[in-house]
Amino acid sequence: MHPAPSVIIFTTLSGLGFGLLAFLCLGYPSMGGLVAFVFFAIGFGLAIGGLLSSTFHLGHPERAIKAFSQWKSSWLSREAWLSLFALVLSGIYALGRIFFDIDLAIIGLLSAIFCIATVFATSMIYAQLKTVPRWNSGATPIAFLVFSIAGGALLSGQISVALPLLALAGVIQILSWILGDKAFTQSGTNLATATQLTLNPSEVRSFEAPHTGTNYLLQEFVYKVGRKHSSKLRIMGSILAFGMPIIFLSLPFSHFIALLAVITHIAGMFIIRWLFFAQAEHVVGLYYGKR
Amino acid sequence: MTLLPEKTEKKLGLVIDLDTCVGCHACVVSCKGWNTENYGAPLSDENAFGAEPVGSFLNRIHSYEVTPADKPAHLVHFPKSCLHCENAPCVTVCPTGASYKRVEDGIVLVNESDCIGCGLCAWACPYGAREMDPIEKVMKKCTLCVDRIYNENLPKEDQVPSCVRTCPAGARHFGDLGDPNSDVSILVEERGGTDLMPEQGTLPVNKYLPPRPKNQMDSTDILAPYLEPIANEPDGFFKWLDKTLDGI
Numbered sequence: 001m002h003p004a005p006s007v008i009i010f011t012t013l014s015g016l017g018f019g020l021l022a023f024l025c026l027g028y029p030s031m032g033g034l035v036a037f038v039f040f041a042i043g044f045g046l047a048i049g050g051l052l053s054s055t056f057h058l059g060h061p062e063r064a065i066k067a068f069s070q071w072k073s074s075w076l077s078r079e080a081w082l083s084l085f086a087l088v089l090s091g092i093y094a095l096g097r098i099f100f101d102i103d104l105a106i107i108g109l110l111s112a113i114f115c116i117a118t119v120f121a122t123s124m125i126y127a128q129l130k131t132v133p134r135w136n137s138g139a140t141p142i143a144f145l146v147f148s149i150a151g152g153a154l155l156s157g158q159i160s161v162a163l164p165l166l167a168l169a170g171v172i173q174i175l176s177w178i179l180g181d182k183a184f185t186q187s188g189t190n191l192a193t194a195t196q197l198t199l200n201p202s203e204v205r206s207f208e209a210p211h212t213g214t215n216y217l218l219q220e221f222v223y224k225v226g227r228k229h230s231s232k233l234r235i236m237g238s239i240l241a242f243g244m245p246i247i248f249l250s251l252p253f254s255h256f257i258a259l260l261a262v263i264t265h266i267a268g269m270f271i272i273r274w275l276f277f278a279q280a281e282h283v284v285g286l287y288y289g290k291r
Numbered sequence: 292m293t294l295l296p297e298k299t300e301k302k303l304g305l306v307i308d309l310d311t312c313v314g315c316h317a318c319v320v321s322c323k324g325w326n327t328e329n330y331g332a333p334l335s336d337e338n339a340f341g342a343e344p345v346g347s348f349l350n351r352i353h354s355y356e357v358t359p360a361d362k363p364a365h366l367v368h369f370p371k372s373c374l375h376c377e378n379a380p381c382v383t384v385c386p387t388g389a390s391y392k393r394v395e396d397g398i399v400l401v402n403e404s405d406c407i408g409c410g411l412c413a414w415a416c417p418y419g420a421r422e423m424d425p426i427e428k429v430m431k432k433c434t435l436c437v438d439r440i441y442n443e444n445l446p447k448e449d450q451v452p453s454c455v456r457t458c459p460a461g462a463r464h465f466g467d468l469g470d471p472n473s474d475v476s477i478l479v480e481e482r483g484g485t486d487l488m489p490e491q492g493t494l495p496v497n498k499y500l501p502p503r504p505k506n507q508m509d510s511t512d513i514l515a516p517y518l519e520p521i522a523n524e525p526d527g528f529f530k531w532l533d534k535t536l537d538g539i
Contacts, residue, residue: 061407067387070388131414283491
């Protein structure tokens with residue numbers, strides 16, 4: 001799949017932002033006034049910035065409001081609603097914290113639930129696609145949720161929670177790579193089922209593509225650049241996103257080291273999210289003799 | 292609404308005969324022509340006369356080489372357009388309701404004025420039936436020529452999809468696959484028509500007729516016996532002639 005920067009930025013930043021907002025709305029850390037303002041500003045900045053970034057890959061962003069209409073069937077539409085609820089509720093909670101120094105606990109709890117639900121809806125946009133076997137598994141929502149919560153714990157300074165969650169996130173990422181690498185073959189879709197010309201996929205090959213140039217399908221779904229570096233990038237991504245923050249957080253606390261932990265985590269998550277798209281193979285590539 | 296209808300009154304679709312298709316791409320051209328001039332945003336091309344032209348098409352013809360273990364290889368031309376699936380994954384993922392499946396005839400369409408161009412429907416389609424128009428930035432797909440098949444202003448023989456009308460080999464057939472007595476349903480029954488990627492659970496309406504079995508021959512080349520080197524000793528008159536000439 002084509003790793004569009006707008007979608008990578010969106011999933012990475014909004015995942016982190018909603019994770020952070022969930023912790024803040026549960027009262028971790030408990031604070032008020034200017035400190036609360038700064039924390040919430042970071043949370044809203046990441047969440048809203050990510051959501052805005054996602055509109056850049058739309059052909060007609062001016063019609064984006066219509067995406068709220070199909071929540072009965074579409075995970076993208078559900079994500080729109082859930083993110084709206086999450087932002088409005090956590091906005092109310094944040095106002096209470098910043099200006100009145102009160103803890104609207106029930107609204108805070110609801111905000112946290114909607115924040116996490118938003119991340120779940122985002123993950124289901126990818127996990128629902130049978131056409132992309134690597135994504136079409138329970139591992140996708142689990143990974144998105146754990147990354148978001150671990151990132152939220154890190155950004156909100158909940159070190160004792162962040163340490164085990166970052167380790168767990170690393171394990172889940174490695175497991176989902178191991179499972180994901182087999183997913184396409186195990187999906188049972190191959191050129192033989194795609195063409196119905198033979199039962200044995202080794203007996204059929206693409207002889208000629210329908211067009212000499214490229215097209216939307218090849219640009220969007222058959223992305224091979226950088227795949228040869230994937231194992232190096234996996235190691236780099238895991239060390240940056242999970243390994244280094246764990247080391248930094250284990251050191252005696254200082255704000256500078258905490259900042260380093262956050263920066264390496266975000267950098268690593270961008271690499272991991274880039275791989276999430278770049279390594280995903282769509283079954284339509286089979287028709288072109290490509291993956 | 293992007294919920295799929297539980298049942299459609301008809302299942303209009305295409306039956307594509309892989310035995311007959313000659314791979315001429317005439318259906319591709321006529322499809323592009325009709326759907327550029329009629330319903331919906333025109334099918335645009337970018338850099339059409341440049342080094343790397345890109346454009347949107349609703350119908351594309353692949354070619355596959357099949358090499359069975361015990362038979363000679365053969366080439367199969369493979370037209371592919373929207374299969375108007377009963378369980379269309381492209382419809383349910385649409386966040387705006389722009390994609391829908393019609394209750395009356397099962398055609399899957401895009402309401403272009405509602406399409407935000409997010410591309411998720413194309414992600415959900417295993418067949419590559421949907422392409423984002425590079426200029427209009429809305430999703431384009433086969434409409435089964437909905438503006439021809441019900442168009443009373445056209446002569447009767449033109450009230451079929453443009454690709455079907457154009458095919459010089461008669462490899463494309465149009466009809467109601469929900470009616471077991473329709474010509475297309477009988478054809479599918481007789482020829483063993485199949486679904487593409489049945490494991491994806493899309494329940495495509497369009498069916499593909501497999502190439503008919505080729506004639507079986509004992510030898511790969513009927514001329515081979517005549518090409519064998521003649522090393523036999525001559526007999527009769529020629530034996531005498533051979534000997535006599537050798538003796539001279």
